[in-house]
Amino acid sequence: MGWKILLPQEIMQEGRDYLESRGHELITGSGMETEDIIRDIKGIDAMVVRLSKITREVFEAADQLKVIVRHGAGFDTVDLEAAKEFGVQVLYCPTANSTSVAELAVFYMLYCSRNFTKVRSTFIDDYYKAKLRTPKTELDGKTVGIIGCGNIGSRVAEKCRDAFHMKVLAYDPYKPAKDFPDGVEVVRNLDRIFKESDFVSMHCPTTEVTRELIGEKEFAKMKPTAFFINTARGTVVNEKELYEACKNNVIAAAGLDVLQQEPVDKKNPILYLGNVVIAPHIGAATAEATNRASLYSAMGIVEVAEGKEPTWPVKAIDWSAATIYTDLKEEEPSCQLETASI
DSSP states (O other), X not given: OOOEEEESSOOOHHHHHHHHTTTOEEEEOSOSSHHHHHHHOTTOOEEEESSXXXXXXXXXXXXXXXXXXXXXXXXXXXXXXXXXXXXXXXEOOTTTTHHHHHHHHHHHHHHHHTTHHHHHHHTTTOHHHHHHSSOOOOOTTOEEEEEOOSHHHHHHHHHHHHHHOOEEEEEOTTSOGGGSOTTOEEOSOHHHHHHHOSEEEEOOOOOTTTTTOBOHHHHHHSOTTOEEEEOSOXXXXXXXXXXXXXXXXXXXXXXXXXXXXXXXXXXXXGGGOTTEEEOSSOTXXXXXXXXXXXXXHHHHHHHHHTTOOOSSBOOOXXXXXXXXXXXXXXXXXXXXXXXXXX
């Protein structure tokens, strides 16, 4: 007998076809807010979650929920402790959007390096100021520092290395040096990322270790010509201190796909800086990434329904006890994470 699968938000047709062809019934939710899901969750066996927050109250309201799949690479919107307590398996799609987000990170580097926010706002009224008197730089030969070198960070490293001949520094304390992409310089001292890089690109999840990891002290270590790129999570950065760093030209510019509050607060002053480009978390919003995430979500549900070991289970990590690799001889550390990693 097929499962009832709740869709608080729609998924792509390939995912729908995969589930329905195997006898499962898809239930369109009444909305994507937590209270909508609580209202819809009775009698539901599985759920595909895109933007909705799945709190303890959802698990308390469910009466036969077996599995939740996060339609993407992040899973910080799901209460994992409550899921474990109520016996609900949580899956995700860690590789579905990797290419899409990596491409966007490079886009922000290009956009910032050409000072395009200022160019676009200036050139109609003052063509030659935009063309000749607005500073612009190339990516070719520059240094990029990557913080978090998982599926997405590794792809960014490869694109920067191969397409733009950039020197790539990569920091990820819980990844052994042998597993980083070829041609990437692995660093175990986070200070080097800020001091040496022309671009600093964030690719780490929000954890108790990385929450507001980057702030005033880190921006002060960066070159005044350097750019800060964040396509990961808004919560890994102290946003007020990033605003001050950009406003006061401590750093040259920032390219942000994420903010701490989403949807955005219209009064947030960072939205209106001329040296900051911001988009509404569009990293995974390509047709290709959305198709992959829908299909992979469907595959995960079918694996659990058929009693198979799921390909992409979410594994809760005790960050305070996670292994930190120190497998390089390097300069004396000064800004390393002391607990678990990225």
